[in-house]
Amino acid sequence: MKVSREQVAENRQKILCAAGRMFRARGFDSVTVAEIMKDAGLTHGAFYGYFKSKEDLIAQTLAHALTPAASDVDLLRYAAKYLSPDHRDNLEGGCPTAALCAEAFRQGPEAKAAMTEGLKQQIERLAQGAPGAKAAEKRRNAIGSWSAMVGAMMLSRLSDDPKLSEEVLAETRNWIRAQDKNR
Amino acid sequence: MKVSREQVAENRQKILCAAGRMFRARGFDSVTVAEIMKDAGLTHGAFYGYFKSKEDLIAQTLAHALTPAASDVDLLRYAAKYLSPDHRDNLEGGCPTAALCAEAFRQGPEAKAAMTEGLKQQIERLAQGAPGAKAAEKRRNAIGSWSAMVGAMMLSRLSDDPKLSEEVLAETRNWIRAQDKNR
DNA sequence: TGTACATCAGTGAACGCGCGTTCACTGATGTAC
DNA sequence: TGTACATCAGTGAACGCGCGTTCACTGATGTAC
Numbered sequence: 001m002k003v004s005r006e007q008v009a010e011n012r013q014k015i016l017c018a019a020g021r022m023f024r025a026r027g028f029d030s031v032t033v034a035e036i037m038k039d040a041g042l043t044h045g046a047f048y049g050y051f052k053s054k055e056d057l058i059a060q061t062l063a064h065a066l067t068p069a070a071s072d073v074d075l076l077r078y079a080a081k082y083l084s085p086d087h088r089d090n091l092e093g094g095c096p097t098a099a100l101c102a103e104a105f106r107q108g109p110e111a112k113a114a115m116t117e118g119l120k121q122q123i124e125r126l127a128q129g130a131p132g133a134k135a136a137e138k139r140r141n142a143i144g145s146w147s148a149m150v151g152a153m154m155l156s157r158l159s160d161d162p163k164l165s166e167e168v169l170a171e172t173r174n175w176i177r178a179q180d181k182n183r
Numbered sequence: 184m185k186v187s188r189e190q191v192a193e194n195r196q197k198i199l200c201a202a203g204r205m206f207r208a209r210g211f212d213s214v215t216v217a218e219i220m221k222d223a224g225l226t227h228g229a230f231y232g233y234f235k236s237k238e239d240l241i242a243q244t245l246a247h248a249l250t251p252a253a254s255d256v257d258l259l260r261y262a263a264k265y266l267s268p269d270h271r272d273n274l275e276g277g278c279p280t281a282a283l284c285a286e287a288f289r290q291g292p293e294a295k296a297a298m299t300e301g302l303k304q305q306i307e308r309l310a311q312g313a314p315g316a317k318a319a320e321k322r323r324n325a326i327g328s329w330s331a332m333v334g335a336m337m338l339s340r341l342s343d344d345p346k347l348s349e350e351v352l353a354e355t356r357n358w359i360r361a362q363d364k365n366r
Numbered sequence: 367t368g369t370a371c372a373t374c375a376g377t378g379a380a381c382g383c384g385c386g387t388t389c390a391c392t393g394a395t396g397t398a399c
Numbered sequence: 400t401g402t403a404c405a406t407c408a409g410t411g412a413a414c415g416c417g418c419g420t421t422c423a424c425t426g427a428t429g430t431a432c
Contacts, residue, residue, distance in 0.1 A: 001395085001408070002392095002393070003395075004394090004395065005395090005396090008408070032385060042410090043409070043410055044386090045388085046409050047386090048388080050408095100285065101341050102210075102281075102283065102286060104341050112341060119338060119341070119342060119351075143335075144354060144355050144357075144358025144359070146334070147331045147351065148330045150338060151329070151330035151331055151337070154288070154333065154334070155302060158287055158295060158298045159298075159302060160292065160296055161303075168302075171323045171326040171327060172330045174327075175327025175328075179362050184426040186374095186428075187428065188428090216420085225376070228377055236419080236420085237419065
């Protein structure tokens with residue numbers, strides 16, 4: 001049965017949000033179109049009214065999930081929150097880059113384009129609140145810190161040893177802070 | 184037809200190497216058991232004489248690929264080589280952690296255990312050649328630098344903009360070097 | 367050392383399941399009068 | 400404003416393909432005498 005235009009827009013958001021959560025938690029391949037649609041409150045047949053293919057959904061989900069929320073953040077405060085055990089354990093609500101980048105760079109060109117755009121925005125955003133006298137220095141700090149944050153999050157997640165996992169988070173936090181102090 | 188014991192041992196290595204290369208290049212899910220066996224010069228039926236399942240192969244391939252080659256490396260020299268465009272473009276021969284960690288942490292417990300063991304060894308190895316007066320400082324530098332290296336490699340790979348990709352590599356290299364100088 | 371036989375690595379056809387995708391149909395929406 | 404009809408979002412059965420896994424069979428290996 002046909003539904004109202006507002007309902008259609010709402011359903012689209014629901015699908016993108018469900019896909020965002022499930023992809024982050026379980027990766028692109030192991031989540032099925034039918035599961036996503038069920039989570040969004042629809043049946044799988046309706047999917048192709050919204051998206052051209054699963055690949056299309058992946059690209060659009062990435063673009064949707066990577067649109068930044070708040071702006072002007074302090075880099076060190078951001079890093080402290082990012083590199084927390086809470087964030088590590090919150091796969092489905094956490095950073096899409098850390099959850100999906102290894103799979104994303106093997107996806108189609110649209111998905112890569114969305115990731116690239118997200119990366120650009122994130123670097124610019126972090127550079128605003130980064131330490132450093134000149135703009136180039138701020139940008140370098142943003143890039144280095146962001147690499148360390150994403151890397152540390154992934155390493156801490158793959159460790160089955162909780163102590164090592166915490167150590168990676170804590171020492172990377174300290175390391176980024178030390179970098180800052182020395183300037 | 185039966186083959187000799189040496190042939191069996193050799194075939195096993197061939198399968199593990201082929202799997203290592205193909206998994207790094209294309210991820211776990213999109214590589215099929217049949218493809219790996221073909222690359223190793225066998226047919227898919229022989230697979231289950233060597234491994235219990237595809238999941239088993241994944242865990243053993245990770246353990247195989249993560250056994251470190253050389254020891255006592257200088258951290259800065261290592262970082263310079265690691266963060267090069269050559270390494271970025273050499274997915275199938277490059278670092279297994281950067282290529283597979285996002286997928287690995289969603290795999291079974293054996294795969295995670297192999298990754299954790301590899302991470303421990305890598306941190307200890309890098310700590311030996313890391314700057315710092317005390318052991319704790321060396322270890323912190325190893326962890327922070329390794330996080331930054333892995334993160335930067337993944338970010339540079341997902342960028343479809345070559346300039347941004349090079350910038351991430353170069354600036355993370357500079358950032359790690361700056362961290363060193365300030366001690 | 368040579369022969370006879372048991373073992374077992376490898377082959378390739380076949381199975382079964384799950385997933386992406388399609389499609390004929392339904393019935394609520396929204397437009398035209 | 401009310402009614403009649405065209406539109407089209409959603410449903411659920413069905414399709415087809417690919418992949419992991421199994422299995423009966425083959426024939427070289429390696430052991431026992």
